[in-house]
Every structure is written in C-alpha cells, then in structure tokens.
Amino acid sequence: MKTWIPDSRNFAYLNWKQVDALPRESTLLVLPTAAIEQHGHHLPLATDTLINNLLLGRALEKLPPELPIYALPPVHYGKSNEHIGFPGTLSVSASTFMAVLRDLGASISTAGFKKLVLYNTHGGNTSLIDVMARDLRAEFGLRTFALHGSGGIPFEGLSAQERAYGFHAGEVETSFLLAAVPDLVDRSAYTVNYIADVEKPQLLRPENAPAVFAWLTRDIAESGVLGDPRPSSAQKGTRWLEEAATHVAAALEVMSRYPDSSAK
Numbered sequence: 001m002k003t004w005i006p007d008s009r010n011f012a013y014l015n016w017k018q019v020d021a022l023p024r025e026s027t028l029l030v031l032p033t034a035a036i037e038q039h040g041h042h043l044p045l046a047t048d049t050l051i052n053n054l055l056l057g058r059a060l061e062k063l064p065p066e067l068p069i070y071a072l073p074p075v076h077y078g079k080s081n082e083h084i085g086f087p088g089t090l091s092v093s094a095s096t097f098m099a100v101l102r103d104l105g106a107s108i109s110t111a112g113f114k115k116l117v118l119y120n121t122h123g124g125n126t127s128l129i130d131v132m133a134r135d136l137r138a139e140f141g142l143r144t145f146a147l148h149g150s151g152g153i154p155f156e157g158l159s160a161q162e163r164a165y166g167f168h169a170g171e172v173e174t175s176f177l178l179a180a181v182p183d184l185v186d187r188s189a190y191t192v193n194y195i196a197d198v199e200k201p202q203l204l205r206p207e208n209a210p211a212v213f214a215w216l217t218r219d220i221a222e223s224g225v226l227g228d229p230r231p232s233s234a235q236k237g238t239r240w241l242e243e244a245a246t247h248v249a250a251a252l253e254v255m256s257r258y259p260d261s262s263a264k
C-alpha cells in the first residue's frame, strides 16, 4: 500500500532497540483504522485506507520534530458489512475488529507505552472505536484517544445536501483522491445517489437523527455511491487536505501533551 507517513514517524521502520529507547510515558502511538470496501464505480477499494494514510502523513509532517509521535501500521480491514454484496469488500466482524484492537493494545501496554490514539476513517468502525477507546483505558490503563476523519473541518464549499447525505464515495472522498492519486479515480464512471433529501427532513432518517433505520448499501444504492462525486476536484481536495491535516496535527499535539494543562 502506498504511504505518506514520513519515514522518521513510521513505527514499523524502527528496530526493537530504537523502540526500547523511546520515552515510555510520553510517546504517542497512532493506530490507523480504515477499510477495504467498495466505493462505487469510480474509486478504489482502499479509498478509506488511502485517505487515512494521506491525512495522517501530512499531519505528522506538521508536528514539531521533538514530539515523540509514531504511526503504527494500519488495520486495513474494518467492519464493512454494510457494503457486503459488492465484489471486493473485505469485512471483519465487530468482535474480530475489537479483538484485534484489544490484542494490539495488550502488546503496546506490555511494551510499557502509555498513550495510544485510534485514528479512524471508516464510518462503519466508528461506534466500535468509541467502545474500544474506553475498554483499552479500563483494561490496560492506556491513555487512549479517539480521532475521526478530517478532524472536524467545516468543508467549505460543500452543498447542504452533500454535507448531510454525502456519506460514501461522494464529493469529499473523490476530491481527496483526485488531489493525491488521480490515476486511481475513474472520472468517466461517476454515479449519483442520495438516500434522503435535506429539503424534506423526515422523522426517520438513515443517520444523525433520534430515529434511524439500519441500512445496507445494496438496498439503497445500486452503484454503491452515497453522495454526488460530480463537483469533486483536485483543487478542493488539496485545500481540504491541508485544512484536515492541520486539524489532525493540532489534535495529535494536544493528545501528545495531555494531561499537561500548561501546554497550548
């Protein structure tokens, strides 16, 4: 898999003596979690994993070099059963996913490290990440953090409709890939699909509402796209990438210094 992680921040490029020399109390290890799953007719299976690596890599470049922060190799496979039925989707169950995170947490804790951030870029993993962050804190005493997606940037320029229902393979994901790996985007194969209309809010919605229905992509999106990739561009992707990397870097720096309240 392609990587944008700087060599000097890549945990797996160290040897064990170098790991042994890291400051155990203050080193922050970042565990990326993503997915290998269908992303419509126009984006590759690895989209969520590529975006994770891209945002994290650019964020790590922005950090002060003296902060001991390292990226672990990603957990490529996620809980993607919403995309089962599309060839290429490789999903693990919730219990498998949580067991992998639990076992990695055990190894990290056994080595004496104290700080771990779960950096997730696949929506299907989100609830499991929140569960595991607390469980790793409780079971191993790890100071565990959860960080999701683009670090909360506003995505200026996105329509209200895309902002609300552009979940998957839409304008944001397509723009990120156009900026970084344009050869992996098939611009002739865009399809558009929204599962709800932001102008007609209903009590029962697919996401972000008190009353939701559990959806499977194959029930609601023939092409696998949930959103509109047509307004995507490399320019937008480059701008959002820079903003997201800045936000992710700021979050990592706060986590690295936590709980030192005198830090900025």
Ligand SMILES: [Zn+2]
Pocket: 039, 047, 048, 168, 169, 173
């Ligand atoms: Zn995705």
